[in-house]
Amino acid sequence: MRVVSMVPSWTETLLKAGVNVVGRTRYCIHPPKLITNIPIVGGTKDVSWDLVADLKPDLVLLDQEENPLEMAEECPVPYFATHVNSLESLQKELVRLGEHFENAHLLELSVQCLDILEAPTPKWDSKKIPGFMEWVKMPTGSAHKVVYLIWRKPWMAASKETYIGSVLKKLGAEIVEFPEGEKYPVLEIEDYPEALFLYSSEPYPFAKKISDLKSLGVDGAIVNGESYSWFGERSIEFLKNELLKSR
Structure with missing residues (x-):
């Protein structure tokens, strides 16, 4: 085909x-x-x-x-x-695709995704962030709520209603609450003084703006955006490795 x-x-x-x-x-x-x-x-x-x-x-x-x-x-x-807007929906869509293409690899991925969903959720540690690339400002505590940023000018975040939010939840993160129905809300960083900001490496190139981010003076880190948002093979491998570490 x-x-x-x-x-x-x-x-x-x-x-x-x-x-x-x-x-x-x-x-x-x-x-x-x-x-x-x-x-x-x-x-x-x-x-x-x-x-x-x-x-x-x-x-x-x-x-x-x-x-x-x-x-x-x-x-x-x-x-x-x-x-695909969650790990649960990813698992179901892998089954659909596997059956449609009569493909054993896709069906095996659906089983791996189910294993991830059924695995214990680890305790989130703000100093050991999955997919970590570089510190913007290392936090002094570990009980932060997380804001996952995908864009700047304006600042935009991924809410718990997105696939990224589903991955964060599986990794044990507590995501800052946004109004229901706002998948990618626009926000002001100063409104969340106690949050841990995760700056995604894509689609906005936060890693190239590290000096500007440091000047904000808020706790945060650059993280690998592909690991969190590329559903399918990539994020399944990412989650398998992270959940295995926590055992």
């Missing part, structure tokens, strides 16, 4: 599962050695259907959180849409 994947996380996961991915987005950068010769047909929010048609795909893979509804409505070939 020839597949065009418009979801970076799924592109990586399908390629590692041996699925024939013939088209991708410009953000599908993993695994580097396997994506090199796969044509780019757009981004996660835009697509050239002419380029897709040239590839003669049997299926276009979409996700409700990653791609706009218009992409599904305008898709000229059959599509398969997932909806």
Whole structure:
């Protein structure tokens, strides 16, 4: 089956599962050695259907959180849409994909995801942050609530209603409460003086702004954004390793 994947996380996961991915987005950068010769047909929010048609795909893979509804409505070939907004939904979607592609690797990943969901939740330690890359300001205590930042100007966070929030919860973090329904709320850092800020390495390049972040004087660290947000193969491996450490 020839597949065009418009979801970076799924592109990586399908390629590692041996699925024939013939088209991708410009953000599908993993695994580097396997994506090199796969044509780019757009981004996660835009697509050239002419380029897709040239590839003669049997299926276009979409996700409700990653791609706009218009992409599904305008898709000229059959599509398969997932909806991943938590570890629980990831497990279910891996089963759906595994059955659809009759792929043992994807079904095995669904079992691994179920094992993660059933594993004991570790105690969060603000001085030993999973996916840690660099300190902005090391905290003096360990009972911080967490704010996971994905953007600046304006500051935007990922709430507990997102996949990132689900990963943080599984790792034992207590996430600052935001108004219900706000998946990616805009906020002011000074409103959370006792929070531990996790600055994601993507989509905003916080790691390149470390000097500016240090000047804010708030507890926080740069973390690997791919580990927290790339659902599928990458975050499953990340969580397996982190949960194994805690045992």
